[in-house]
Amino acid sequence: MIPRYSRPEMVSIWTPETKFRIWFEIEAHACDALAELGVIPKEAAKKIWDLGGKAEFNVERIDEIEREVKHDVIAFLTHLAEFIGPESRFVHQGMTSSDVLDTCLNVQLVRAADLLLKDMDGLLAAIKRRAFEYKDTPTIGRSHGIHAEPTTFGIKLAQAYAEFSRCRERLVHARKEVATCAISGAVGTFANIDPRVEEHVAEKLGLEPEPVSTQVIPRDRHAMYFATLGVVASSIERLATEIRHLQRSEVLEAEEYFSEGQKGSSAMPHKRNPVLTENLTGLARLVRGMAIPAMENVALWHERDISHSSVERMIGPDATVTLDFALVRLTGVIDKLLVYPENMQKNLDKLGGLVHSQRVLLALTQKGVSREDSYRLVQRNAMPVWRGEGNFLELLKADKDVSAKLSAKELEDLFDLGYHTKHVDTIFARVFGKDAVAKG
Secondary structure, three states, rough: OOOHHHHHHHHHHHHHHHHHHHHHHHHHHHHHHHHOOOOOOOHHHHHHHHHHHHHOOOOHHHHHHHHHOOOHHHHHHHHHHHHHHHHHHOOOOOOOOHHHHHHHHHHHHHHHHHHHHHHHHHHHHHHHHHHHHHOOOOOEEOOOOOOEEEEEEEHHHHHHHHHHHHHHHHHHHHHHHOEEEOOHHHHOOOOOOHHHHHHHHHHHHOOOOOOOOOOOOHHHHHHHHHHHHHHHHHHHHHHHHHHHHHOOOOOEEEOOOOOOOOOOOOOOOOOOOOOHHHHHHHHHHHHOHHHHHHHOOOOOOOOOOOOOOHHHHHHHHHHHHHHHHHHHHHHHHHHOOEEHHHHHHHHOOOOOOOHHHHHHHHHHHOOOOOOOHHHHHHHHHHHHOOOOOOEEEEEHHOOOOHHHHOOHHHHHHOOOOHHHHHHHHHHHHHHHOHHHHOOO
């Protein structure tokens, strides 16, 4: 995490202070359950909450202890005992370090997912608003980067909305999958702690008991979580890349908002660069790169090892903080995106009507011409226009083989731009619902 690409609310989830507070709550909830089961005195459980709950855990002190004992959980428990006193002997009864570490990590990942879902809701709202704003604004669709056939700018944004809606659903599922708790003791057998303790702690923390923890919560859950973050990042990159292309000087159909006083280049005062979407492309690469280490964490030795630990200490904060920042940044880009319908129309007209070639092809087949011959007739008139030699419609009218099958009026009708946008409402209804389209 670096401050440049971080937002405070997400960063706070991963601070040492937050981590130690969660560790304490796990231990204190476990003590409550142990007290109810008669394993430890109820007075001790209450004192643990009273004294530990008011404690301001000293990160430097915990680090100092860890330098000696070389164990982070023991360092924390030692520091906790400094607040609680003799009753500290009842803390961590029958538990192992992974019970605390894994349950805490999942609490943090759930909280991070909740923030990411909130971010995604904001992004979806921005995309939806702009999609309806430009629902019927014609623009050229491109395949292989080459002009293909007309679409609308609203459809481009509707596609993005549908994609991020799927991302949201995946994140909801990933959140649920990682929301488990393990308080099962050494090698996960509950030999020294009652399974009811785990059930109590899980309920208090909004988690589900892990069915089989083997001392650690299985890392396939985490692999799914980080893979989902990688997919979300890829969707961010897709939309960012589209905007970057549309902002190119040769295209300029849309561009990032350029604020008063903003400067695009240290050398060239005229520059307005797509710096935000380029940044988003880079951030997406980082988040996506964290999915592979998470997958490699799945294969641990026997009931437990800590080869996953160093990875998760880094990718947990870095992936969630970076994605949080990226989602909010993309929301801002979409919210303030400058759109130029007049340039879209200029680009539509740039190829002299070639974007209507398929309609002419199909019309000829309807007149009895084979598809192969229809393709040949259309292409021989299209290629000169591609080279800048004439207007497609006029060349078709002058072609005796074409005009023998299609009248001038029929050819002109085939160049109707509205033909390509007649199903926009159908597409929008599929994405946003019929009611939304009716209101829009």
